[in-house]
Amino acid sequence: MRFALAWSSLRRHTTRTLLATLGVAVAAAMLLDMVMMSTGMRESFRELLLSRGFQLRLAPKGTLPFDTDATIKNTSGILTILRTNPAITTVSPVLGGTIQIPRGNRVVTSSALGINPLVQGDYELLAGKDPLADDAIVGNDDFLKATGARIGDTLDIASGYDPELRTYAASRKMVLTGRVRFLYGAADQLATAMRLGTLQQLSGTEHANDASLFMIRIRNDSEVEGVRRWTERMIPGVSGISTATALVQVDQRLSYFRQLAVILGSVSLFVGFLLVTTLVTVSVNERIGEITVMRALGVSRSHIVQQIVMEATALMITGSIAGLGLGLATGHYLNAILSSFPGLPVAINFFLFQPSSAWTALGLLALSGIAAGVYPSFRAASLPIATTLRQDAIA
Amino acid sequence: MTTIEDVHRSDVRRGTPSAAVVEARNLGRDYKFGEESIHALKGVTFDVGEKDYVAVVGPSGCGKSTLLNLLGVVDSPSQGTVRIRGHDVGSMRDREATSFRLHNIGFVFQRFYLMPTLSALENIELPMAEAGKKKGERVARGRELLAYVGLGHRERHRPSQLSGGEQQRVAIARALANNPAILLADEPTGELDAKTGGEVISLFERLNGDGTTIIVVTHDEVLARAAHRRIHMRDGSIVDE
Numbered sequence: 322m323r324f325a326l327a328w329s330s331l332r333r334h335t336t337r338t339l340l341a342t343l344g345v346a347v348a349a350a351m352l353l354d355m356v357m358m359s360t361g362m363r364e365s366f367r368e369l370l371l372s373r374g375f376q377l378r379l380a381p382k383g384t385l386p387f388d389t390d391a392t393i394k395n396t397s398g399i400l401t402i403l404r405t406n407p408a409i410t411t412v413s414p415v416l417g418g419t420i421q422i423p424r425g426n427r428v429v430t431s432s433a434l435g436i437n438p439l440v441q442g443d444y445e446l447l448a449g450k451d452p453l454a455d456d457a458i459v460g461n462d463d464f465l466k467a468t469g470a471r472i473g474d475t476l477d478i479a480s481g482y483d484p485e486l487r488t489y490a491a492s493r494k495m496v497l498t499g500r501v502r503f504l505y506g507a508a509d510q511l512a513t514a515m516r517l518g519t520l521q522q523l524s525g526t527e528h529a530n531d532a533s534l535f536m537i538r539i540r541n542d543s544e545v546e547g548v549r550r551w552t553e554r555m556i557p558g559v560s561g562i563s564t565a566t567a568l569v570q571v572d573q574r575l576s577y578f579r580q581l582a583v584i585l586g587s588v589s590l591f592v593g594f595l596l597v598t599t600l601v602t603v604s605v606n607e608r609i610g611e612i613t614v615m616r617a618l619g620v621s622r623s624h625i626v627q628q629i630v631m632e633a634t635a636l637m638i639t640g641s642i643a644g645l646g647l648g649l650a651t652g653h654y655l656n657a658i659l660s661s662f663p664g665l666p667v668a669i670n671f672f673l674f675q676p677s678s679a680w681t682a683l684g685l686l687a688l689s690g691i692a693a694g695v696y697p698s699f700r701a702a703s704l705p706i707a708t709t710l711r712q713d714a715i716a
Numbered sequence: 717m718t719t720i721e722d723v724h725r726s727d728v729r730r731g732t733p734s735a736a737v738v739e740a741r742n743l744g745r746d747y748k749f750g751e752e753s754i755h756a757l758k759g760v761t762f763d764v765g766e767k768d769y770v771a772v773v774g775p776s777g778c779g780k781s782t783l784l785n786l787l788g789v790v791d792s793p794s795q796g797t798v799r800i801r802g803h804d805v806g807s808m809r810d811r812e813a814t815s816f817r818l819h820n821i822g823f824v825f826q827r828f829y830l831m832p833t834l835s836a837l838e839n840i841e842l843p844m845a846e847a848g849k850k851k852g853e854r855v856a857r858g859r860e861l862l863a864y865v866g867l868g869h870r871e872r873h874r875p876s877q878l879s880g881g882e883q884q885r886v887a888i889a890r891a892l893a894n895n896p897a898i899l900l901a902d903e904p905t906g907e908l909d910a911k912t913g914g915e916v917i918s919l920f921e922r923l924n925g926d927g928t929t930i931i932v933v934t935h936d937e938v939l940a941r942a943a944h945r946r947i948h949m950r951d952g953s954i955v956d957e
């Protein structure tokens with residue numbers, strides 16, 4: 322009966338109920354997006370860092386991977402040292418560089434990664450083969466498009482372009498063997514990969530034994546911190562960055578986003594709460610007479626409160642469910658826009674859907690729906706019956 | 717036609733045994749206005765027996781509604797006591813008073829006050845649902861009562877689809893839903909014309925004939941004459957019976 326009364330009073334003002342539901346949906350969508358944003362970027366970074374199972378990265382001291390052009394010298398010596406640690410299962414050195422490809426009368430510039438194709442963790446092969454041979458190169462879609470090259474084509478690859486002399490420091494012919502997608506690539510970025518030795522040669526004699534980064538897999542997660550300290554001790558000039566420490570850095574850089582998310586999220590929750598409180602207060606005031614008559618007939622205070630809280634909660638839940646869909650859609654759309662955020666890998670999601678964040682948002686809203694219903698209904702159910710009926714009869 | 721035996725079938729008498737259903741002793745009700753206070757009711761004493769039919773009459777403002785509110789346990793006296801079926805209702809706290817109203821008092825208002833979103837049958841079910849009766853039992857008794865007030869064919873209609881007289885008959889059926897000890901009505905014909913008012917008056921006569929105790933406050937001469945007893949009030953006191 323209480324349910325029937327709550328339902329029928331929501332249906333009495335269809336337009337009002339629909340508008341309120343829509344308002345709650347918008348607030349819920351905003352709240353969900355903000356909750357998704359505050360936890361999503363971090364989670365998405367973590368997934369990306371761990372996607373190939375490398376838990377530790379070595380970068381030139383005091384830098385983050387690929388943050389600067391600095392390199393680590395003596396790669397082969399470092400590899401020898403790293404192989405002596407039994408906790409380390411895989412080491413993947415990576416060198417970053419830039420190459421030029423003359424195509425007719427223009428020159429295409431692309432970034433290049435020197436890797437060990439057997440243990441690399443930088444790209445995913447989409448077609449063709451890994452660059453196993455010294456003269457093999459793989460490129461991403463943007464690279465293939467810009468050069469017009471296809472798998473099997475032979476390309477002139479040069480490096481060390483001197484704009485004054487219009488000469489290259491080094492050049493060689495290479496065969497395009499595969500089409501790949503780079504895990505850490507930013508939007509519209511031309512990128513290639515080849516054997517580490519090949520890129521070291523192309524980069525000139527002073528970089529012949531350089532790497533920008535070592536990616537390391539460790540047998541047990543529990544050993545990561547120990548290995549990290551061990552590498553910093555054994556190899557001067559490098560910083561060991563575990564996923565955990567990288568996330569701390571990411572957190573620092575993203576703290577503005579998160580603060581924004583928390584503030585805007587609270588605002589949307591508050592707006593949703595105000596909306597429902599206003600609506601419930603208006604509808605309770607309009608029904609003071611009815612409520613007092615129910616009290617006169619012997620309906621208890623708590624049942625009146627329950628009925629009205631039911632109304633408020635129903636509004637909140639319907640609105641929140643609609644808001645869930647709306648929030649996911651807007652999150653998706655915003656992700657698409659933000660994926661071309663400069664300097665960030667495309668694979669980073671600003672708005673990552675996690676069921677726990679949806680429940681957090683929905684739970685907060687349902688709670689505020691209950692809170693929104695309690696006060697006005699309790700007040701209405703506590704009015705003195707005789708006096709209120711008398712006033713209602715006069716009004 | 718449904719008989720009152722059906723209507724009173726599940727009636728269970730409560731409270732301590734007493735000849736009178738209602739005993740009002742030295743009842744007073746004051747309304748405070750800052751320093752001043754209005755004595756709306758002063759030293760009112762009377763009894764209402766089982767199956768009585770009483771009309772309370774008197775000029776506007778003499779305290780009739782104030783008295784009825786005290787008998788209906790929606791207000792508390794400033795002085796004196798009211799006992800209904802032996803229960804001292806004047807001193808009850810909200811929770812107890814609410815439950816007492818639900819099971820012992822049937823209220824009929826001048827303006828009917830049906831729930832606009834519920835059908836006629838659902839309106840009658842409302843107090844039964846509050847009393848915890850099962851759906852099947854509620855519907856059966858609701859139909860019985862609707863038939864008794866002559867509206868058996870209108871159970872699915874909403875108040876807005878009923879005339880004033882019909883709404884008042886549904887409201888009377890609702891007041892009877894939980895087999896109350898007394899039926900209280902404040903100006904039940906006040907919003908009705910002579911014809912539909914007449915229907916309500918004859919319904920009251922039939923109800924009383926079938927054993928319902930009724931106290932009605934009214935300006936309506938016809939209704940007052942139909943009652944078996946008339947209590948005349950003036951300035952908050954009973955002046956004549």
Ligand SMILES: Nc1ncnc2c1ncn2[C@@H]1O[C@H](COP(=O)(O)OP(=O)(O)OP(=O)(O)O)[C@@H](O)[C@H]1O
Pocket residue numbers: 708711747754756775776777778779780781782783
């Ligand atoms: N809540 C209240 N606050 C202040 N005064 C009140 C209140 N209720 C009633 N009164 C006063 O008490 C007196 C009696 O009022 P009451 O409503 O009982 O009269 P009544 O006999 O029912 O009148 P009517 O026939 O016009 O309905 C009046 O003077 C009224 O102004």
Ligand SMILES: [Mg+2]
Pocket residue numbers: 780781782902
């Ligand atoms: Mg009155």
